[in-house]
Amino acid sequence: MAKVYVFDHPLIQHKLTYIRDKNTGTKEFRELVDEVATLMMFEITREMSLKEVMVETPVASAKAKVISGKKLAIIPILRAGIGMVDGILNLIPAAKVGHVGLYRDPQTLKPVEYYVKLPSDVHERELILVDPMLATGGSAIAAVDSLKTRGAKNIKFMCLIAAPEGVEEMKKAHPDVDIYIAGLDEKLSEQGYIIPGLGDAGDRLFGTK
Numbered sequence: 252m253a254k255v256y257v258f259d260h261p262l263i264q265h266k267l268t269y270i271r272d273k274n275t276g277t278k279e280f281r282e283l284v285d286e287v288a289t290l291m292m293f294e295i296t297r298e299m300s301l302k303e304v305m306v307e308t309p310v311a312s313a314k315a316k317v318i319s320g321k322k323l324a325i326i327p328i329l330r331a332g333i334g335m336v337d338g339i340l341n342l343i344p345a346a347k348v349g350h351v352g353l354y355r356d357p358q359t360l361k362p363v364e365y366y367v368k369l370p371s372d373v374h375e376r377e378l379i380l381v382d383p384m385l386a387t388g389g390s391a392i393a394a395v396d397s398l399k400t401r402g403a404k405n406i407k408f409m410c411l412i413a414a415p416e417g418v419e420e421m422k423k424a425h426p427d428v429d430i431y432i433a434g435l436d437e438k439l440s441e442q443g444y445i446i447p448g449l450g451d452a453g454d455r456l457f458g459t460k
């Protein structure tokens with residue numbers, strides 16, 4: 252069964268409040284999303300495995316540790332997921348980046364896929380799928396379907412804000428994908444917006460409204 256983590260770190264919660272604020276403009280919104288993505292990634296990487304190596308300090312030889320295990324790829328769901336990529340690359344600069352393009356049809360709320368480009372070794376990598384919003388869950392579920400169809404086996408999903416309805420759907424559809432959330436909200440509106448949420452993440456990131 253998928254594990255669901257809600258990050259209660261004070262810095263994440265503080266920044267998320269300003270991301271939600273309707274008076275936060277595009278420039279600051281973008282910067283805050285970037286910063287929260289870095290902080291969330293810092294928490295997620297706590298689980299990374301280490302191996303021992305020897306290092307020569309100016310004083311002596313020492314047993315020390317470096318990261319081992321699977322290499323990472325970050326997969327933003329276009330468009331809004333792009334806002335989280337640089338913040339993650341700050342910590343893992345060598346990660347590859349794949350893209351899954353999806354939009355949610357405004358009438359049916361069903362996801363429509365329009366673009367997929369992934370690293371060729373996607374089946375060997377640990378994938379961090381990112382999107383600021385998990386609302387009905389349709390987009391994240393479709394993105395994971397798309398990744399699995401292309402051979403992905405090891406996927407985590409990271410979002411800023413989730414609705415309980417979306418979390419349940421995602422757990423049902425993909426019990427092998429753990430979910431990392433900064434804010435777990437109350438519910439979905441009839442139009443499929445997260446309440447209280449932050450509005451339309453893509454529009455706020457790119458200033459398209």
Ligand SMILES: O=P(O)(O)OC[C@H]1O[C@H](OP(=O)(O)OP(=O)(O)O)[C@H](O)[C@@H]1O
Nearest residue numbers: 329330331354355386387388389390453
């Ligand atoms: O859980 P769901 O109900 O599927 O909703 C969440 C999706 O909706 C938003 O994307 P949108 O369709 O607005 O596309 P955009 O990122 O291009 O703005 C958001 O970034 C998610 O991808």
Ligand SMILES: O=c1cc[nH]c(=O)[nH]1
Nearest residue numbers: 386444445450451452
């Ligand atoms: O509240 C929501 C729901 C879906 N997509 C968004 O950008 N915001």
Ligand SMILES: [Mg+2]
Nearest residue numbers: 451452453454
């Ligand atoms: Mg949008």
